[in-house]
Amino acid sequence: MLEVKNLTKKFKGLMALRGVSFSLARGEVLGLIGPNGAGKTTVINIISGFLKPSEGKIFLNGKEITSFPPEKIARLGILRTFQHVQIFHELTVLENVLLGFSRHLKRRLWHDLFGLPLARREEKEINQKAREILELLGLADIALLPAHGLPYGKQRQVVLARAVASQPEILLLDEPAAGLSSVETRELLDFLKQLKNMGISILLVDHDLELIWELCDRVVVLAFGEIIAQGIPAEVRKNPRVIEAYLGS
Numbered sequence: 001m002l003e004v005k006n007l008t009k010k011f012k013g014l015m016a017l018r019g020v021s022f023s024l025a026r027g028e029v030l031g032l033i034g035p036n037g038a039g040k041t042t043v044i045n046i047i048s049g050f051l052k053p054s055e056g057k058i059f060l061n062g063k064e065i066t067s068f069p070p071e072k073i074a075r076l077g078i079l080r081t082f083q084h085v086q087i088f089h090e091l092t093v094l095e096n097v098l099l100g101f102s103r104h105l106k107r108r109l110w111h112d113l114f115g116l117p118l119a120r121r122e123e124k125e126i127n128q129k130a131r132e133i134l135e136l137l138g139l140a141d142i143a144l145l146p147a148h149g150l151p152y153g154k155q156r157q158v159v160l161a162r163a164v165a166s167q168p169e170i171l172l173l174d175e176p177a178a179g180l181s182s183v184e185t186r187e188l189l190d191f192l193k194q195l196k197n198m199g200i201s202i203l204l205v206d207h208d209l210e211l212i213w214e215l216c217d218r219v220v221v222l223a224f225g226e227i228i229a230q231g232i233p234a235e236v237r238k239n240p241r242v243i244e245a246y247l248g249s
């Protein structure tokens with residue numbers, strides 16, 4: 001579904017990535033791990049169009065999307081989340097999730113402006129769908145609470161629920177467990193398992209290796225901008241180069 005071919009990124013004197021290649025299959029959860037500064041966020045920035053690679057190509061379903069602008073990549077269904085929570089504090093959980101539908105609602109704006117009946121029907125449908133997503137993800141009981149009062153871990157989940165509402169082809173998650181307590185990380189793990197069960201393809205960057213081993217179908221390991229191992233978690237976690245990269249860091 002997603003193919004990353006031979007990515008190289010130079011920042012002035014620094015080679016942040018060298019010849020990085022991997023693929024993500026439909027419905028797969030792929031972990032991207034590595035010590036600090038290994039190049040993980042740079043990979044996500046390039047796939048999502050926030051950075052241009054120095055060399056290399058990205059393909060989505062066989063079509064090249066290298067260096068497309070971020071909004072075009074988002075329209076094609078590759079959605080990223082950031083290390084810090086981006087939530088609309090004054091809105092309720094439900095309203096935050098409703099915003100996720102906007103990717104599919106270009107025409108609706110016009111209907112809204114003219115108050116056409118179709119708009120109301122569509123609005124009802126979308127409300128219904130948003131509630132279904134909240135139900136599926138175990139957030140239904142907080143649907144009408146304002147986002148600002150929620151614990152940090154729940155805010156993270158609301159951001160992910162909004163991403164689900166936009167019906168992404170692929171989710172790029174940059175350190176979703178950063179700053180969470182161990183209890184919140186367990187909750188996040190269950191939450192991400194639900195996303196996996198919904199068939200969403202995920203590229204997951206995180207430093208919490210327990211989360212990675214438990215959730216990912218395959219793992220790619222970067223160190224100093226190069227892939228040093230890739231495979232199923234049971235194999236990768238025993239790989240001497242991986243152990244050395246982590247202990248060495």
Ligand SMILES: Nc1ncnc2c1ncn2[C@@H]1O[C@H](COP(=O)(O)OP(=O)(O)OP(=O)(O)O)[C@@H](O)[C@H]1O
Nearest residue numbers: 011012014016034035036037038039040041042043
């Ligand atoms: N815009 C930039 N300009 C210059 N150097 C950069 C830039 N972005 C990243 N780098 C450098 O590229 C290397 C890879 O950074 P990157 O943030 O991708 O690593 P990472 O694996 O995500 O690290 P962390 O786990 O700490 O988030 C680092 O040495 C970093 O300092």
